[in-house]
Amino acid sequence: MTAHQPERSHTPSILDSPAVIYLRLNWEKIAWIALALVAFILRVYDVGARAMSHDESLHTTYSYNLYNGAGFRHDPLMHGPLLFHLTALSYFIFGPSDFSARFPVALLGTGVAAMMWWARPWLGKLGAFLAAVMLTLSPSLLFHSRYIRHDLYAIFFALAVILLIFLYIQKGEKKLLVAMAAMLGLLYTTKEVAFIYVIILIGYLVLALLWRLLAGNWEAKGYKWPFLGLLIFGGLFLVYPMYEAIHAPVGQPVISNSLGMPVWPMAALGGGLIAAAFWMMFKGFGSDKIHGWRELDVTVWVITLSGPLFAAFFIKMFGGNPSSIDFNNPLARDTLIAVGVFAAMWMIFTALGAWWASSQGDLSAYLGGLGLYYGLMLLFFTTFFTNGGGVATGLVGALGYWLSQQEVARGGQPWFYYFMLIPLYEFIPMLLSGLATIGILVRIFRRQPLDASIPDDAAAPQSVRDLWLLYLVWWIALTWGAYTWAGEKMPWLTTHFAVPMAILGGWWLAWKLKAIAWRAVWKQGGLWVLLGAPIWLMVFYGVLKQRPFQGKSLEALSQTMAALIGAIALIGLGWFLIRKMRGLSWGLSGRLALLSLLGLLSLFWVRTSFLLTYVHYNYPIEPLVYAHGAPDIKIVLNDMREISRRTVGENALAFVYDNETTWPFEWYFRDFPNKKYVGAGITRQALKDAPVVLVGVENEGKAKPFLGNKYYRIEYRQIWWPKETYKQLVDGAPQPDGTVLKGLPLLWSWIKDPQARKVFWDIVLYRKYQQPIADWSPADHFVMFIRKDIAAQVWDLTTLPALAEEGVISTDPFEDKYIDHPAVQIVGGLGQLAAPRNMTAAEDGRIYVADTGNHRIIAFSPDGQMLTAWGSFGDQPGQFNEPWDVAVGPDGSVYVADTWNHRIQKFSPEGDFITMWGGFVSTDGQLGQMGVFWGPRAIAFT
Incomplete structure (x- = not known):
């Protein structure tokens, strides 16, 4: 007989419980979930339809290399590494495609809108929701949330940092500071605009602290105004040398043009004055009263974490090059200066942060945040510790490189560029935030609380709400100032304007709606x-x-x-x-x-x-569609897949393409193992019997003689840009009277002309231009040559020969007389040269080769032995960016066309730098600007 076993009590599993209990849904949460879902759908719907732009194809290809096991080396030229790692992860999950390449940025774009949930304490429930609606529907944000660039990455993590800072000011929980440190580290792995966000943030926090200090009761009143004087002069002495460093060449200590002396002693003096000011603050105001100020806590965290990453300014002051750190040559001058400056700044700032945290009793939190901050940055800059050089390029070189690019001013846009683009696309956030700013300034003048809306149950204290609103005004104002002043102006940077304007505009609209x-x-x-x-x-x-x-x-x-x-x-x-x-x-x-x-x-x-x-996403009738791949890209790709499928099998087509068609096709050709890249070196042997040949129009003349009448010729659009008629209003350089505006008479003539006004409103309202899209300019074109017998196998469409008839190439008159001459002498060897563009010989027999792909010049002896080489990638004297030509002058000096640095450099026969001249300017075909270049390709002596 079996003994009776008592029944065990049954504890319900969490899986048995209704999910709604844990969600605790109300109508507000339902509205937010619905909005997030709408934002996500708007960003992922048909996101792979558009052809990749030039820059997108670079991002997708290098991410694919990482996904495919080829690794990744951080290069400041392509901004931060986080995009490449997350895109590679997306490839791993979904497989490589246009959709998976853009999926991470679509997800982050959704997150930017959804994060407004955490801004409810300062915006109010309705204000936060309306801000999220505007972030969801913003033209620039929606468009670039479907575009694989770094800007949405930077915006997401910058917004996370800002929200965590204000949550800490409101709640005082140390875990929020640790989370902020982690987000700050990730922000620096996105794009160099991170420095703009941090400068804006630090400036506001310092001013907010200063206001509170000056309004407070000082224990020793005699210290109050000396403190302010020391702080102001210290700040000026520190900022002025940094400004000089931006425009100064590298390689020698920065000299002030106005003072005629090195600026680094001034920067050191500025740091000393600021330190003295803080000593007077603690002494005069009272250290006990300051401890516990959350605004000071977070200011110390942000400054001490970010400070070392500004080392590029001070490296340039001491005459170093922050872009030329070489750990393989640790005793090199640039390496010693850079490592010394960064190490000194790291020790100073870290010691300061640890001291402050220890005095507040939260040293462990600070050290934890410090570890997360540097750990996340080093993880991505070194690609999970497989690229040691990423330590230098990430922590120092990134800012150094982009400081140097401000003089280049890519795009050549006028100062009023954003004053034109923002009203064209973001007129609702601009209008609402403008009205909000006026309302806030009026309330400041009347000494009223800034947030006059009716607080709801999620509201933070009035002081925190006012601090938040003033920060939004500050953020918007400095964004306009910083990006207008910066040399590089690009359409995707409009996203950084849209975010603060949408947030402040959402608050203002809610304020007005609730007041009725x-x-x-x-x-x-x-x-x-x-x-x-x-x-x-x-x-x-x-x-x-x-x-x-x-x-x-x-x-x-x-x-x-x-x-x-x-x-x-x-x-x-x-x-x-x-x-x-x-x-x-x-x-x-x-x-x-x-x-x-x-x-x-x-x-x-x-x-x-x-x-x-x-x-319009594929067409440059929209000014935001800039350097985009034309729809023809995918048409050609589909045709090539069809040719391959019908002739040799899936993606097995053996075709030839050149350097002009590399981008964005390099991304799309990843699945064609039999592709053949010939660069600019188009030869008969390279093109022999190729079923399909793709060449840019610049190289078409090289290919035609080798193709004979065996091919059909079809011309397509590759990359195109929006119209830039507005550039007629400005000159490339200041006029003698000090103004850059030369087009006031032209502008007034446009305003008076009814036809010009009609053209203007057609563009604004309908994006309707007088030039048809079929004949659009500016645009880069390429040519697809299809062997006739292949075309006959694939297409039974009788229109192809008719369309291509004018493009049929006449018989090569030299084909029957072609003789294959083997090389008498070969200069260079396998792996020694990368896409060499040109060469020349000196009177003594030396051979100089422009090793374009390796960004250097190589000198060979007459018998082909390598004598010397000089140059590396960069924009400093003696560095190159794809030099296309080299020539020897009458005196034996070597001249180099430093093509994409837009300049000419002169060297001794041994490679010693002598001088250089030139700079980037887009003349739009107008003569009169001497000594400037746009990608010089060759050099000639007369």
Whole structure:
């Protein structure tokens, strides 16, 4: 007989519990989940349809190399490494494709909008939600959330840092500072705009602390104003040398043009004055009173963590090159200066941070944050510790390289570039944030609390809300200033304007909406004003477009009748609205009319976003579509896949392509193992019997003689750019009177000309240009040559030969007389040269070769033995960026066309640097600017 076993009590598993209990859903959370879902769908829908742009293809290809086991070496030329690692992870999960390449940025773009959930304490529930809506629908953010660039990465982590800082100021939890340190480290692995975000943040935190200090009660009042004086002069003495370092050449200590002395002693003095100011602060204000200030806590954390990464400024001051650190040659001058400066700054800032944290009793938190901060940066800069050089390029070289690029000013855009782009795309966030800024300034003048909205249950204290709003105003103002001042201006940088403007604009709109008693408005007929005002404006616009009383023709009478009917409708609708407004105050009526107008403009704003992202995304009729791959890219790719499938099998086609078609095709050719890259060295042997040949139009003349009449020729668009007519308004260099604006008469002529005004509004409203898209310029073109017998196997479309008839190449007159001459002498060997562009011989028999792909010049003896080599990648004297030509002058000096540094360099026969001249300018075909270049390709002596 079996003994009875007592039953065990059953504890329900978490899997048995309803999920809704844990979600604790309410209508607010449901709205946020729905918005996040909408944002995600808008960003991933058909995200792989658009052809990759030039820069995108670089990012996708190097990410693919990492995914495919070829590793990755951080290069400041392509910004931070985080994008490449996350894209490689996306390839691993989804497989390599245009969709998977853009999926991480789409996810981060969704996160930017969703993060406004944590801004509810300072924006209010409605304000945060409206800000998230604008971040979701923003044209620049939506478009670039479907675009594999670094900017959304930087925005995501910058926003995370900012939110964590204000959450800490509100709550005081040390774990928030540790999380902030981790996010700050990741921010620096995205893009060098991280330094702009951090400078803006530090500047505001310091000013907020200064305001609190000066408004406080000092224990020793005699220290108050000396403290302020030391701080101001110390800041000036520190910032001025940094400004001089931006524009100074490397290789020698930075000398102040105005003072005629090295600037590093001034920077050291500035640091000393700031240290003395802080000593006076502790002594005069009282260290016990300062301890516990959360604003000071977070300021110390951000400054001491970020400080060492600004070492590039001080390395340049001492005459070093922050881009030329070589751990293989640790005793080299540049390496010694860079390592010494960075190590000294790291020890100073880390000791300062640890001292402060220890005095606050949270040393362990600081050390934990420090470990996360440097650990995450080193992890990605070194590609999981497989690239030791990433320590130098990441912690020092990144800022150093991009400081040097500000003089290059890629894109050659005028100072008013963002004043043109932002109103064209982000007019709703710009308008709302502008109104918010005016409202905040008025309340400051009246000494009223800045956030006058009705606080909800999620609201932070008034002081924190005011601190947040002032930061948004500061953020917007300095963003306009910094990016306008910076030399490099590009359309994707508009995203950095959109974020703070959308956040502040969302707060302002919620403030105004919550201030209106909507039930009373409804009862008093105020909704008629809200709905009728935009209708009245649209009728008014329609009447203005008419030209009545112009004659008795049917068309003239029709316009007259339309104008009269419109005028009657205007009067009637206006009378109706005025009657409804009598029951309301004029102030309320004005607010309703303003909200009504904003609603109408918002519809146009959403239309702008929709057309840019889903209709015009492939076409440069949108100014944000810059250096993009044309739709022809994917047409050609699909044709090549079809040729391969029908002739030799899936992706087995053996075809030839040159250096002009590398990008973005290098990404798309990854699955063709039989592709053959010939660079600029197009020869008969390289093209022999190739089924398909792709060459840029610049190389077409080289290929034609070798192809004979065996091929059809079809020309396609490769990369294209938007129109830049606005550049006619400025000169490339300041005029003698000190102004860069030369086009005021031209601008006024455009304004007066009705036809010019029509062209302008056609572009603004419809993106309609006078030049048809089929003949668009500026654009780079390429040519696809298809062997006729291959075309006959693949296409039964009779249109192909007809379309290509004009492109049929005549018989090569030299084909029957071709003789293969073997080389008498070969200079260089396997792995020694990379895409050499040109060579020349000196009178003594020396042979100089432009080793373009290796960014150097090599000198060989007459019998082909390597004598010397000089140069490396960079923009400093003696460095090159793809030199295309080398020549020997009458005196034996060596001249190099440093093509993509846009200059000419002169050297001794042994490679010693002598001098250089030139710089980047886009002349748009206009003569008159001497001594400047756009990619010089060759040198000649006359």
